[in-house]
Every structure is written in structure tokens, then in C-alpha cells.
Amino acid sequence: MDFLKKIFGSGNDGSRDKAKDRLKIVLIHDRTDISPQLLDSLRDEIVGVLTKYMEIDTDKIEIDLDHDEHEVALVANVPVLRIKRGKIDVDKN
Amino acid sequence: MARVIVTTSGKGGVGKTTSTANIAAALARFGKKVVAVDADVGLRNLDVIMGLENRVVYNFIDVIEKTCKLNQALVKDKRVPGLYLLPAAQTRTKDAVNPEQMVALCEELKPEFDFILLDCPAGIEGGFKNAAAGAEEALVVTTPEIPAVRDADRIIGMLESMGKSPIRLIINRLRPNMVQDGDMLAKEDILDVLSIDLIGVIPEDENVIRSANIGEPMTMSLDSPAAHAYLNIAERLLGRDVPLMDLESYATRTFISKIKKFFKGSKKR
Numbered sequence: 001m002d003f004l005k006k007i008f009g010s011g012n013d014g015s016r017d018k019a020k021d022r023l024k025i026v027l028i029h030d031r032t033d034i035s036p037q038l039l040d041s042l043r044d045e046i047v048g049v050l051t052k053y054m055e056i057d058t059d060k061i062e063i064d065l066d067h068d069e070h071e072v073a074l075v076a077n078v079p080v081l082r083i084k085r086g087k088i089d090v091d092k093n
Numbered sequence: 094m095a096r097v098i099v100t101t102s103g104k105g106g107v108g109k110t111t112s113t114a115n116i117a118a119a120l121a122r123f124g125k126k127v128v129a130v131d132a133d134v135g136l137r138n139l140d141v142i143m144g145l146e147n148r149v150v151y152n153f154i155d156v157i158e159k160t161c162k163l164n165q166a167l168v169k170d171k172r173v174p175g176l177y178l179l180p181a182a183q184t185r186t187k188d189a190v191n192p193e194q195m196v197a198l199c200e201e202l203k204p205e206f207d208f209i210l211l212d213c214p215a216g217i218e219g220g221f222k223n224a225a226a227g228a229e230e231a232l233v234v235t236t237p238e239i240p241a242v243r244d245a246d247r248i249i250g251m252l253e254s255m256g257k258s259p260i261r262l263i264i265n266r267l268r269p270n271m272v273q274d275g276d277m278l279a280k281e282d283i284l285d286v287l288s289i290d291l292i293g294v295i296p297e298d299e300n301v302i303r304s305a306n307i308g309e310p311m312t313m314s315l316d317s318p319a320a321h322a323y324l325n326i327a328e329r330l331l332g333r334d335v336p337l338m339d340l341e342s343y344a345t346r347t348f349i350s351k352i353k354k355f356f357k358g359s360k361k362r
Contacts, residue, residue: 013275014274014275014276015275015276015277016272016275016276016277016278016279016282017275019238019239019277019278019282020278020282020285020286022239023239023242023243023278023282023286024286026239026243027243027246027286030243030246030247031246031250
């Protein structure tokens with residue numbers, strides 16, 4: 001039986017599933033590829049929003065896309081110095 | 094007023110020109126007045142695939158530069174009433190035309206036709222942007238291979254940001270045998286990752302090569318699986334609800350492949 005399998009079977013599970021997995025991973029990375037200019041502009045806008053609510057240490061901000069094999073995350077590390085408590089109450093009105 | 098549709102893919106060699114020629118001929122067979130525009134300046138091919146290469150006098154760059162009138166550049170296909178070709182210039186580069194001129198050309202064609210099909214060059218550079226500029230709708234051609242699907246994804250993103258709608262997918266050169274044997278991406282696999290509407294699946298078919306050799310789009314006469322699939326796409330473009338072909342019936346199963354299937358049976362999805 002094994003002998004017959006060797007002749008007539010292809011000897012593997014087929015390449016379709018492998019292709020699908022590789023395609024998915026390639027697309028995850030392609031779709032989240034970001035240019036340094038776009039990342040800078042994103043960073044500036046995030047900083048702009050955050051500084052409305054808190055004082056932050058703008059020199060130590062880290063914002064980047066974190067790629068692992070199956071997913072991509074936007075990771076931001078923003079050191080907070082002080083929350084602007086009065087400011088939020090003003091915006092609520 | 095004509096509907097303007099660009100046929101594009103990103104990757105070269107997946108069947109843009111073949112698709113444009115066959116869909117154009119099919120639409121004309123359904124009684125529509127159709128012009129196929131070869132937007133691949135410098136590398137023209139649509140004239141040859143349609144078998145009209147000996148009748149090309151002027152091209153669309155001549156029209157844009159007002160060297161000739163639009164009617165002088167249009168090549169009328171004598172085999173199917175209502176089918177026309179507007180050729181590309183072979184001795185010019187893609188810089189010879191800009192997106193605004195392409196839009197103006199399409200506006201000039203619109204009152205004369207029901208459908209304007211723009212055959213786009215491969216790539217995502219100027220040639221693509223020119224061809225896409227004039228169109229409202231898009232057909233994206235891909236094959237069941239990772240590089241082609243990847244490039245299709247890129248192109249779909251660009252077409253979406255340009256506001257093209259609807260954008261629909263043609264899966265070309267599918268081999269039902271290989272899909273059944275678990276050795277080729279299936280249409281479901283591709284649709285799953287691209288999240289775009291499908292307008293048709295073209296099975297791999299030797300008649301594509303035969304028809305290119307003789308310069309006659311398959312949808313003009315040949316009764317072949319690919320011709321059938323392209324006729325279906327044309328009908329769907331016309332808004333008719335045509336079910337997808339049963340490609341499995343075209344899977345020419347040999348004795349050996351049946352035995353292979355038997356041995357792989359337990360592993361099949």
C-alpha cells in the first residue's frame with residue numbers, strides 16, 4: 001500500500017494550503033508597510049492630541065509598527081509627566 | 094454615454110490584454126457598441142491579440158496631439174458589428190500622455206459608445222495612472238499564484254483610493270484539476286484574502302494560445318471553456334445574473350489522476 005501511495009500520491013499534503021498561508025502573511029506585511037514620512041506625520045498628530053490632555057516627554061516618545069509573523073501592531077510608548085485636569089473639564093462644556 | 098472600464102493587474106503576463114479583447118468582443122456580440130483602447134503606449138499588443146494589426150494607421154496619441162481625427166484612428170472590426178480598437182503608439186513612451194489627456198480622450202469617446210475598455214499596462218507607474226484616470230470602473234485580473242494575487246492587492250488599494258467603483262476581480266488560468274488535488278489556490282482562497290467582488294473565473298485553456306496565434310478573440314467563434322467564461326463576464330457586466338461555470342466539469346480527469354485522488358482522498362478538505 002505504501003508502495004502504491006508513493007507512485008500515485010504526490011507525497012505531500014498539496015501546496016495549496018502552504019500557498020494560502022504564505023499569501024496571507026505577505027499581504028499582512030504589504031498592507032501595513034508605512035513610509036517614514038507617513039509615520040512622522042502620524043506621530044506629530046498623536047502628539048498633538050495627547051498634549052491637549054497631558055504633558056508628555058516628547059523626546060522619549062517611541063511610535064512604530066511592530067511586525068510579527070501573523071499580525072502587525074501600532075506600538076506607542078509615551079512617557080507622561082502630568083495630566084492637565086482642568087483642560088478636560090473645559091472641553092466637556 | 095459609455096461606461097469606462099479599465100482592465101488592470103499590476104503583475105504582467107496574467108491575461109489583461111486577452112481579457113480585454115475577449116470581453117470587448119463578447120459585449121459587441123451582445124449588441125453593444127464597444128471600443129477597446131490599448132493604453133499600453135510603447136508596448137502595444139491589443140491590436141495583435143484582436144487580429145487587427147494590419148489595419149492600424151493612427152493611434153490614440155495621434156488623436157490627443159490632433160494629428161488625426163478620432164474616427165481616423167478607430168479601427169473597425171469587420172467580424173463583429175459594433176467592435177472597435179483604438180491602438181496605442183508603438184514608437185512613443187508612456188510620457189507622451191498624461192492623465193488629463195486620457196480623461197479628455199475618454200470624454201470624446203463616451204458619446205459614441207456603450208462601453209470603453211481600457212487595456213492597462215503592467216506596473217503601478219505612469220502607464221497605470223494614465224489608463225486608470227479615464228475609467229470609472231475596474232476589472233482586476235489575477236492568476237492563482239502568490240505574486241499575482243499580491244500585486245492585485247496593491248492595485249486594488251490604489252484603485253480604491255482613486256475612487257473607482259465597482260472594482261471586480263477576474264481569476265484567470267485556474268486549473269480545476271490542480272485545485273481539486275490541493276495544489277493550487279482556489280477561488281475561495283483568493284477571495285478570502287482580497288475581499289473584492291468576483292466577476293468571473295477563466296479556466297486554463299489552450300484555446301487562449303490558439304486564438305492569439307490566429308488573431309481572433311475566442312468569444313467571436315470558438316466554443317471553448319475560456320470563451321464561455323468570458324461571455325459570462327460580459328453578461329455580468331450587462332447586469333445579468335449568470336451563475337459561475339461549473340469548472341469541475343472541465344477538469345479533465347485522467348485515469349492516473351483518479352487513482353491519485355483515491356489515495357489522497359482521506360486528506361482532502
